[in-house]
Amino acid sequence: AQKITQTQPGMFVQEKEAVTLDCTYDTSDQSYGLFWYKQPSSGEMIFLIYQGSYDEQNATEGRYSLNFQKARKSANLVISASQLGDSAMYFCAMRSFSGGYNKLIFGAGTRLAVHP
Amino acid sequence: GAGVSQSPSNKVTEKGKDVELRCDPISGHTALYWYRQSLGQGLEFLIYFQGNSAPDKSGLPSDRFSAERTGGSVSTLTIQRTQQEDSAVYLCASSLDGEQFFGPGTRLTVL
Numbered sequence: 001a002q003k004i005t006q007t008q009p010g011m012f013v014q015e016k017e018a019v020t021l022d023c024t025y026d027t028s029d030q031s032y033g034l035f036w037y038k039q040p041s042s043g044e045m046i047f048l049i050y051q052g053s054y055d056e057q058n059a060t061e062g063r064y065s066l067n068f069q070k071a072r073k074s075a076n077l078v079i080s081a082s083q084l085g086d087s088a089m090y091f092c093a094m095r096s097f098s099g100g101y102n103k104l105i106f107g108a109g110t111r112l113a114v115h116p
Numbered sequence: 117g118a119g120v121s122q123s124p125s126n127k128v129t130e131k132g133k134d135v136e137l138r139c140d141p142i143s144g145h146t147a148l149y150w151y152r153q154s155l156g157q158g159l160e161f162l163i164y165f166q167g168n169s170a171p172d173k174s175g176l177p178s179d180r181f182s183a184e185r186t187g188g189s190v191s192t193l194t195i196q197r198t199q200q201e202d203s204a205v206y207l208c209a210s211s212l213d214g215e216q217f218f219g220p221g222t223r224l225t226v227l
Contacts, residue, residue, distance in 0.1 A: 033214070043205060045159075045218035091158060103149065103161040103175065104216060 002027045004092050006107035013082045013114055020067070021077040021110045023092035029053075031097040034075040035104065036066065039089040048090075051075060082114045118142065120219035122208050128225045129198055137193045137222045141210030148191050149209040149216060150183055159207065165191065198226045 003026040013019040025034065036048040051059045051066045059066045067076040079086055089111050093104040121140045129135050141148050150162040161175040165185040176182070180198075185191040195202055203226045209216040 035215075037218075043221050043223075045207065045209070047215050047217070050215060093159075103164050103172065104159070105161070106151075106158040108158045 002029075002094060002096060002105050004094055004105050004107035006092055006110050008110045009108070010111045010113070013079075013112065015084060015114055015116050016081055018078060018080045019082055019112065021079070021090050021092075021112065023075045023077065023107060025073050025075060025092075025094050027073075027094065027096060029096045033095045033097065034066070034068070035093040035095070036064070036075075036077045037091045037093060038086075039091060039109070041088070045091075049077070079112075084114050084116060087112060087114045120208055120210050120217050122206075122219040122222050124222060125220065126223045126225075128227065130227055131200060132197055134194065134196045135198055135224065137195075137206050137224070139191045139193070139208030139210075139219060141189065141191070141208070142212075142217055143189075145210035145212050145217075146188070147211045147216075148185055149211075150191070150193050151207045151209065152177075152204045153207060153221070154204045162193070162206075195224075198224075200226050202226050 005024045032053045034051045038046045038048050049059050049061045049064045049066050051068045058068050063080045065078045089109045091109045092107040095104050123138045146167045148165045151159040153159050163183045164172040180196045183193045205221040205223050207221045208219045
């Protein structure tokens with residue numbers, strides 16, 4: 001069975017510091033994709049970053065980077081130079097490209113609070 | 117540009133009534149997804165449409181839930197005989213070949 005685990009229900013970080021949000025996944029598929037989404041209090045889901053299981057390099061998008069450790073089945077999100085606007089819920093998700101799965105499996109989320 | 121839109125943004129209904137939630141995907145996106153997000157929880161997959169293929173209904177929690185996608189575009193999620201546990205935000209997403217773009221959601225409250 002496929003599963004995403006986010007063990008940090010809440011995280012605090014000081015503005016301008018870096019923070020790592022943990023995500024581990026469980027799958028028996030060889031080909032899969034990992035996503036991070038941000039959900040501010042307004043409720044919209046904002047795509048942040050994507051990592052394919054065969055990508056050799058860690059994905060980066062501006063201040064966001066994904067620390068992909070395939071052997072450990074972890075895909076942690078690193079936010080550098082935190083900003084007050086980064087305060088939101090963050091969801092890790094996985095999509096499989098085999099076995100007929102077409103849906104995203106989401107973790108329970110981590111609420112990030114950035115303090116001035 | 118036009119993103120995924122959903123209507124209504126909020127819906128309050130009485131227990132036992134039927135409700136219809138609408139999703140307009142991004143034009144040209146062949147895949148459409150419905151998710152449910154209960155208060156303080158992650159997203160729960162409900163149903164997935166891909167082109168003209170039969171939808172993946174594996175996430176629908178009961179036979180009170182159904183969805184249609186007409187003309188490969190607009191989708192309607194119908195909940196019959198609503199129950200209080202159906203109260204949640206219902207999110208729609210569309211994609212072309214990978215990244216899913218989400219709508220703002222419909223907040224359903226069943227009294």
